[in-house]
Amino acid sequence: MAKKNRKIFRNFYIYFVLLMLFLPIFILVAFSFNESKMNVIFTGFTFDWYLNLLTNANLLEAFRNTILIALISTTVSTVIGTISAIGLKKYDFPGKSFVSKLIYIPIVIPEIVLGISLLSVFTFARLELGFWTVLLAHIAFSVPFVITSVRSTLYSIHPSIEEASEDLGASKWQTFWNVTLPLIKPGIVSGALLAFTLSLDDVVVSYFSAGPGTNTLPLYIYSNIKTGISPDVNALTSIMLIITIVVLTVTAHIQTKRIAERSA
Numbered sequence: 001m002a003k004k005n006r007k008i009f010r011n012f013y014i015y016f017v018l019l020m021l022f023l024p025i026f027i028l029v030a031f032s033f034n035e036s037k038m039n040v041i042f043t044g045f046t047f048d049w050y051l052n053l054l055t056n057a058n059l060l061e062a063f064r065n066t067i068l069i070a071l072i073s074t075t076v077s078t079v080i081g082t083i084s085a086i087g088l089k090k091y092d093f094p095g096k097s098f099v100s101k102l103i104y105i106p107i108v109i110p111e112i113v114l115g116i117s118l119l120s121v122f123t124f125a126r127l128e129l130g131f132w133t134v135l136l137a138h139i140a141f142s143v144p145f146v147i148t149s150v151r152s153t154l155y156s157i158h159p160s161i162e163e164a165s166e167d168l169g170a171s172k173w174q175t176f177w178n179v180t181l182p183l184i185k186p187g188i189v190s191g192a193l194l195a196f197t198l199s200l201d202d203v204v205v206s207y208f209s210a211g212p213g214t215n216t217l218p219l220y221i222y223s224n225i226k227t228g229i230s231p232d233v234n235a236l237t238s239i240m241l242i243i244t245i246v247v248l249t250v251t252a253h254i255q256t257k258r259i260a261e262r263s264a
Helices: 002-031 048-053 057-090 096-102 111-124 131-154 159-167 172-200 204-209 217-223 231-263
Strands: none
Touching: 002 231, 048 231, 057 096, 057 131, 057 172, 057 217, 057 231, 111 131, 111 204, 131 172, 131 204, 159 172, 204 217, 217 231
């Protein structure tokens, strides 16, 4: 009887946590079909907000800027972070221990401190705030996350694996390209996904580094909170959610297929 009660409590707890996690998402999707402009009461079903989304130039521009900044900053920060992680792992230089600890500062400090610091740098360098300063800011706070992710994967690789490759006649470049890079690929992908996600929903750093004529989707939503979020935003975020689910499903299917092929 006690075992049965524990099972019931466990199942209740699991479903309760899942409900708390996904209920806000379901509500957001539901209100993207709401006839009313107010996200309070569901008054009727409509597709109008998805059609209005196509004519909302400000929202679409903010979304375009967000995706463009996220893609570019993720690519640049992944390359810089991967090279930096490899350098910190393989080479000794004065102050290496200090630099290794210094990398964690952008990760642990409050975003508002990082945002003000970057604004001070841009002001000192006399850079006009706009698209490029937002991009530089996103690269700056993404690189430490990539370094941390890749470096943790590098430390899991035994040095004898790379030594065996070189003993068999491979050059350092061939060893890196054919041995090291495939082994650290999970860390690189994890770091890139983390950088993309952080860039996609950043508000604070973007607020301090964006100029008057530059807008991102999080900043657009933040600026409309007091007047009320338009259902157009609900429609756009619902589309983003569907795309994310499709990408994750396809990725999971590919990974499962590869695991099955390796084990066969």
